[in-house]
């Protein structure tokens with residue numbers, strides 16, 4: 001692959017290769033040897049047109065740990081504010097010969113479009129409702145480490161599926177790896193026709209979580225809800241918020257995941273989020289650095305081999 005634009009273009013072997021490479025970086029980091037040289041002399045530019053804590057910080061740390069020169073474009077202070085288009089901005093940066101562009105954008109498809117205009121590797125850090133591939137990969141790594149495998153698991157993805165690029169990338173990845181995926185949430189927050197992805201759909205938390213190995217909670221993406229139905233937080237927590245009673249329907253050793261940012265008391269009870277016996281939310285963040293290191297390392301390697 002020349003870019004990482006989504007999970008859809010990857011096959012199971014390519015997904016496994018990224019996870020295997022990421023495992024090496026987890027081991028390396030945990031043994032105290034955080035830095036290596038794979039990206040020494042290369043330039044990585046991070047362009048985030050939407051807010052981010054986890055993705056932007058971990059891409060920056062990942063690049064620095066691999067030896068890259070990393071620049072974070074302050075998009076709020078850029079000439080985008082003076083009317084310059086995304087493509088002209090990309091062409092301008094391309095003329096400075098970056099090797100890696102990491103892009104988050106509110107419009108689905110914007111990162112793909114940009115990748116066609118530049119000469120370097122482009123990594124999608126989340127585009128609209130479309131895809132968030134490195135999030136799905138870090139989720140997959142977390143699941144594989146905790147469950148010892150990434151196939152034939154029952155995984156409940158709960159909440160606002162319609163507006164979630166995290167859900168979409170996870171549905172594609174987990175399906176490719178032969179897992180049983182259940183989507184649980186209000187009918188109004190389910191994308192029409194989602195069943196064609198081979199998932200089961202329910203608005204009943206007890207049925208959706210029954211015997212699940214993994215429970216993945218998502219926040220209400222209010223910034224993407226354009227005037228449609230928005231449930232009250234109280235009502236939403238009562239029906240769809242994860243608490244001990246609802247988690248009791250899952251397997252006794254089920255893990256609880258959340259990509260963040262998390263709204264405690266809306267989609268998840270704070271006590272569940274902090275329960276070190278069930279919640280792997282902080283481990284997901286740790287895996288994020290390793291997965292982003294692996295993705296950039298493999299893209300650079302593929303481009304060198306293609307030369």
Ligand code: CP
Nearest residue numbers: 052053054055259260
């Ligand atoms: N999970 C995720 O994308 O978080 P950020 O928006 O903080 O990057």
